[in-house]
Amino acid sequence: MPILYHELSRQFHLYNDEVSYIIGVLENGQMENLYYGARIRDRESFAHLHKESYVPMGAYACPEPSTLSLQHTRQEYPSFGTGDFRYPAYEVLQKNGSIVMEPKLVSHAIFAGKKKLEPLPATYVEKDTEADSLELTLEDALTGLRIVLSYTIYNALPVITRSVRFENGGKEKLVLKKAMSVNVDLPDGDFEMLHLTGAWSRERFVRMRPLDEGVQGIYSMCGCSSAEHNPFLALKRPDATEAAGEVYGFSFVYSGNFVGQVEVSTHDAARVMMGIHPHLFSWPLEPGEGFQTPEAVMVYSASGMNHMSQVYHELYRTRLCRGVWRDRVRPVLLNNWEATLMDFDEEKILRIAEKGRDVGVELFVLDDGWFGARNDDHAGLGDWVVNTKKLPDGITGLAKKVEAMGLKFGLWIEPEMVNKDSDLYRAHPDWIFSAPGRFDCPSRNQHVLDFSRPEVVDYIHGMISKVIREASISYIKWDMNRYITACYSAAADAEHQGTIMHRYILGVYDLYTRLTTEFPDILFESCASGGARFDPGMLYFAPQAWTSDDTDANERMRIQYGSSFVYPISSTGAHVSAVPNQQTVRTTPIQTRANVAFFGAFGYELDLNELSEEELAQVREQIVYFKEHRETIQMGTYWRLRSPFEGNQNETAWMTVSPDKREAVVFYGQTLNHPNLGGLRLRLCGLDPAAEYEVVCGEEKSVHFGDELMNVGLILDRFEFYRRGGDFASFLYTLKAI
Numbered sequence: 001m002p003i004l005y006h007e008l009s010r011q012f013h014l015y016n017d018e019v020s021y022i023i024g025v026l027e028n029g030q031m032e033n034l035y036y037g038a039r040i041r042d043r044e045s046f047a048h049l050h051k052e053s054y055v056p057m058g059a060y061a062c063p064e065p066s067t068l069s070l071q072h073t074r075q076e077y078p079s080f081g082t083g084d085f086r087y088p089a090y091e092v093l094q095k096n097g098s099i100v101m102e103p104k105l106v107s108h109a110i111f112a113g114k115k116k117l118e119p120l121p122a123t124y125v126e127k128d129t130e131a132d133s134l135e136l137t138l139e140d141a142l143t144g145l146r147i148v149l150s151y152t153i154y155n156a157l158p159v160i161t162r163s164v165r166f167e168n169g170g171k172e173k174l175v176l177k178k179a180m181s182v183n184v185d186l187p188d189g190d191f192e193m194l195h196l197t198g199a200w201s202r203e204r205f206v207r208m209r210p211l212d213e214g215v216q217g218i219y220s221m222c223g224c225s226s227a228e229h230n231p232f233l234a235l236k237r238p239d240a241t242e243a244a245g246e247v248y249g250f251s252f253v254y255s256g257n258f259v260g261q262v263e264v265s266t267h268d269a270a271r272v273m274m275g276i277h278p279h280l281f282s283w284p285l286e287p288g289e290g291f292q293t294p295e296a297v298m299v300y301s302a303s304g305m306n307h308m309s310q311v312y313h314e315l316y317r318t319r320l321c322r323g324v325w326r327d328r329v330r331p332v333l334l335n336n337w338e339a340t341l342m343d344f345d346e347e348k349i350l351r352i353a354e355k356g357r358d359v360g361v362e363l364f365v366l367d368d369g370w371f372g373a374r375n376d377d378h379a380g381l382g383d384w385v386v387n388t389k390k391l392p393d394g395i396t397g398l399a400k401k402v403e404a405m406g407l408k409f410g411l412w413i414e415p416e417m418v419n420k421d422s423d424l425y426r427a428h429p430d431w432i433f434s435a436p437g438r439f440d441c442p443s444r445n446q447h448v449l450d451f452s453r454p455e456v457v458d459y460i461h462g463m464i465s466k467v468i469r470e471a472s473i474s475y476i477k478w479d480m481n482r483y484i485t486a487c488y489s490a491a492a493d494a495e496h497q498g499t500i501m502h503r504y505i506l507g508v509y510d511l512y513t514r515l516t517t518e519f520p521d522i523l524f525e526s527c528a529s530g531g532a533r534f535d536p537g538m539l540y541f542a543p544q545a546w547t548s549d550d551t552d553a554n555e556r557m558r559i560q561y562g563s564s565f566v567y568p569i570s571s572t573g574a575h576v577s578a579v580p581n582q583q584t585v586r587t588t589p590i591q592t593r594a595n596v597a598f599f600g601a602f603g604y605e606l607d608l609n610e611l612s613e614e615e616l617a618q619v620r621e622q623i624v625y626f627k628e629h630r631e632t633i634q635m636g637t638y639w640r641l642r643s644p645f646e647g648n649q650n651e652t653a654w655m656t657v658s659p660d661k662r663e664a665v666v667f668y669g670q671t672l673n674h675p676n677l678g679g680l681r682l683r684l685c686g687l688d689p690a691a692e693y694e695v696v697c698g699e700e701k702s703v704h705f706g707d708e709l710m711n712v713g714l715i716l717d718r719f720e721f722y723r724r725g726g727d728f729a730s731f732l733y734t735l736k737a738i
Contacts, residue, residue: 223484
């Protein structure tokens with residue numbers, strides 16, 4: 001069992017082949033982090049890792065002659081008011097107005113496997129032998145508050161998951177004002193912080209900054225994880241690269257407001273925290289009541305950033321995603337949105353679907369505009385009844401006609417939103433978030449339904465499930481096209497308004513749970529104006545997400561590259577769209593558009609009837625190629641090779657390698673062409689050094705050993721870029737072991 005408890009030293013050692021995490025009990029009964037990093041040999045006591053001494057102006061946690069100053073101690077779950085002046089991991093308001101807490105360890109439990117965190121999404125195990133768990137129960141004697149710190153370490157991966165449960169075991173009401181899911185105190189601040197930032201249509205761009213004294217962080221107060229900051233950050237040593245060096249990753253399995261921050265003290269210690277954002281959060285705990293925080297997933301890598309990402313990919317693809325689609329390759333998809341917007345009828349839709357059938361598409365998806373009075377974005381949201389003026393035979397009839405072509409049928413929904421011009425709003429105007437006496441701040445002419453109210457979730461579930469039940473639907477695209485403003489629930493009193501943001505997300509999870517349970521064979525794809533809710537919480541319910549509304553191939557190189565730091569390739573929806581591109585008005589070669597989109601859940605977002613015969617022939621070839629190699633692309637090991645965020649930022653390269661290392665697919669793309677440059681060598685990764693590979697790029701073939709490809713590299717002819725269109729040209733290499 002990879003969790004040991006040393007009774008005499010009162011220390012816990014969580015470990016596997018790659019990582020060690022060591023916790024001790026301080027003399028005042030609180031918890032201390034003694035070590036987190038590469039695997040070290042176990043011993044009966046790690047007391048020598050605890051250091052303390054008299055500190056000028058220090059406040060001490062025990063009577064003299066103790067020199068225990070919590071300000072200078074690596075704590076496991078710190079509070080405020082007992083000598084540590086850094087940010088605390090939690091804050092509990094007591095009846096007398098005090099927030100001072102002194103929780104001490106009262107018990108612990110070590111067990112095989114991992115408990116479920118329902119109703120919250122979380123990673124899981126299929127067998128108890130896959131992981132082991134530790135629960136530390138701390139209690140504040142004065143208030144009766146119990147804090148249960150939960151840890152799970154996976155045996156085969158350098159992964160430790162963290163969450164916290166608060167239980168009011170006292171006689172008076174408490175109010176939880178802050179509740180982080182993870183706190184890690186590191187002994188120094190010699191790191192660079194990597195995070196993923198952006199906005200609509202340029203989500204998850206990679207940013208890196210050296211840590212400095214003070215607080216640096218990321219957050220969302222949008223009601224969802226947001227396009228601005230993804231709920232992930234990593235700390236890497238300054239000399240760490242993709243292939244080598246020490247990296248700590250922190251990812252939050254949650255879809256609502258969050259904060260992730262690193263505080264570097266003036267004594268050069270780094271404190272990492274991640275959890276629900278405390279702004280707009282206030283959770284009353286009556287005696288006997290509890291609160292469970294979402295899960296944070298920590299990954300340690302001693303082998304650089306690629307290894308960290310590969311661990312997240314494997315864990316999230318196989319032990320966060322669930323259901324029948326978890327281990328299946330994704331179907332080639334055709335979506336009508338960029339082809340028609342909401343201006344369509346059944347004839348137009350069937351004509352697009354038929355052309356998709358002819359070129360090898362497997363799934364046709366009908367997007368926004370099929371319901372209610374939905375002809376533009378001013379009306380209809382919330383009225384999930386088919387518009388028979390557009391579709392006289394309804395969704396049921398359309399689905400039958402599409403399936404008769406040999407295609408599967410999919411449907412777009414946006415269940416969390418409503419237009420004021422809708423039957424739903426006219427019947428229930430109090431069902432939206434709206435602050436009394438204030439302007440509602442609409443976005444995209446729509447408002448957010450109050451999913452903190454079970455009756456609202458029940459109503460939407462009834463309408464959506466009826467549509468799905470009556471038609472043959474294989475895929476659902478679940479959209480969410482605005483952030484939350486005026487977060488006030490008409491169903492909650494003043495004391496409970498601080499619970500609404502979290503209860504809203506619990507309502508979203510509840511509806512997802514009902515629909516995925518009732519329709520287990522449907523492939524769900526999450527979407528939030530593209531990538532505004534692309535987070536691990538969503539992956540638990542929907543194994544793929546629409547990565548971004550920006551389908552421009554050049555922008556997608558950066559968006560998909562950034563997404564790869566945490567999210568598996570099988571989860572990233574990636575489509576070929578028409579040019580000039582709808583978002584950037586840029587024209588890129590159809591070959592490059594496909595080469596980029598191959599590395600995701602591949603599909604098309606255009607009217608194939610508008611393509612030339614030459615372009616249609618290319619589309620047929622693209623689909624044949626993808627079907628042949630999608631197992632390797634979507635389920636293989638992913639490696640980043642060239643970053644569009646570093647160096648000249650003109651090149652992007654990545655590759656995937658099959659689990660047996662017998663096949664690989666390599667992508668290299670450029671932004672702008674430059675004249676008269678020399679040759680380029682692209683070193684590959686993850687191959688069998690002793691294997692002999694046939695390398696195919698277009699009509700060119702050559703044979704190389706794996707060690708040559710990884711140490712010398714592929715030699716690219718830059719003049720070939722001219723023949724491929726110059727700007728935005730790309731290469732796609734296929735490697736097969738002979």
